[in-house]
Amino acid sequence: AQKITQTQPGMFVQEKEAVTLDCTYDTSDPSYGLFWYKQPSSGEMIFLIYQGSYDQQNATEGRYSLNFQKARKSANLVISASQLGDSAMYFCAMRVKEYNFNKFYFGSGTKLNVKP
Amino acid sequence: DARVTQTPRHKVTEMGQEVTMRCQPILGHNTVFWYRQTMMQGLELLAYFRNRAPLDDSGMPKDRFSAEMPDATLATLKIQPSEPRDSAVYFCASGLVRGAEGALYEQYFGPGTRLTVT
Numbered sequence: 763a764q765k766i767t768q769t770q771p772g773m774f775v776q777e778k779e780a781v782t783l784d785c786t787y788d789t790s791d792p793s794y795g796l797f798w799y800k801q802p803s804s805g806e807m808i809f810l811i812y813q814g815s816y817d818q819q820n821a822t823e824g825r826y827s828l829n830f831q832k833a834r835k836s837a838n839l840v841i842s843a844s845q846l847g848d849s850a851m852y853f854c855a856m857r858v859k860e861y862n863f864n865k866f867y868f869g870s871g872t873k874l875n876v877k878p
Numbered sequence: 879d880a881r882v883t884q885t886p887r888h889k890v891t892e893m894g895q896e897v898t899m900r901c902q903p904i905l906g907h908n909t910v911f912w913y914r915q916t917m918m919q920g921l922e923l924l925a926y927f928r929n930r931a932p933l934d935d936s937g938m939p940k941d942r943f944s945a946e947m948p949d950a951t952l953a954t955l956k957i958q959p960s961e962p963r964d965s966a967v968y969f970c971a972s973g974l975v976r977g978a979e980g981a982l983y984e985q986y987f988g989p990g991t992r993l994t995v996t
Contacts, residue, residue: 795983805967807987814983853921857982863933864909864975864982868921 764789766856768869775844776877782829783839783872785854795857796837798828801871802850810852813837844876880904882972882988890994896958899991901970902951909982910953911971912938912945915990921969927953928975960995967992 765788775781787796798810813821813828821828829838841848854869883902891897903910912924925945926934935945942961947953957964973985 793981795981797985799987805992806989807969807971809984809986812983814981857985859981861934862980863926863928864973864980865926865934866911866923866985870920 764791764856764858764860764865764867766854766867766869768854768872770872771870772873772875774875774877775841777846778843780840780842781844781874783841783852783854783874785837785839785869787835787837787854787856789856789858791858791860793859796828796830797855797857797866798826798837798839799853799855800848800850801853802847807853811839841874846876846878849874849876880986882970882986884968884970884988884991886991887989888992888994890996891960892996893961894959895995896956897960897964897993897995899955899968899970899993901953901955901972901988903953903970903972904986905951907972907974907986909973909975909985910947911969911973911985912953912955913969913971913987914966915969916966924955924968957993960993962995965993965995 767786794815796813800808811823811826825842827840851871853871856867910927924938930947944956967990969990970988973982
């Protein structure tokens with residue numbers, strides 16, 4: 763069964779500090795991808811970062827990095843030097859192949875509040 | 879700056895009316911997804927197209943929903959007749975399938991259509 767779990771419904775972080783948002787997954791597909799999206803209060807879904815299951819290095823995009831621990835089936839998002847504009851919902855998603863086409867599974871999200 | 883565009887951004891309609899939502903994927907992308915987001919259910923996949931062909935619409939209520947891609951620059955999602963339980967934000971997303979495995983490495987969302995059915 764395909765499953766993706768975000769166990770933190772909400773988190774607070776002080777501005778300029780780093781924060782880690784947790785994501786665990788389960789799949790039998792050996793070739794999968796892990797995505798993180800940001801959804802601010804405006805409602806749009808912003809693609810942040812991608813990690814492939816065969817990638818040896820952790821993905822990084824600016825202040826975002828993905829702490830990929832394959833054996834533990836975790837793909838945590840690390841935001842360094844938090845800014846007020848980082849306050850948003852964050853969704854972890856997993857892409858697998860089912861019947862030879864791509865299928866996405868989304869976590870329930872973590873609401874991040876950055877405090878000044 | 880390439881973006882997925884969706885129209886309309888907001889739609890309020892009465893129960894029983896037909897609703898059509900439109901999406902223009904990023905030029906060159908060969909996959910299009912339709913999602914629905916509600917507080918209760920989160921993000922649900924409704925339909926998935928690759929090279930304009932529907933590959934998966936198992937998440938879509940077939941009796942009232944239909945999705946099409948008349949050409950590579952336009953995807954449509956239609957609800958007929960609409961019901962109050964269809965009230966949600968509908969997102970379109972596009973991506974490019976690459977490599978021998980045909981995997982997606984990126985998926986970009988449009989701004990969404992907020993639908994309210996009264």
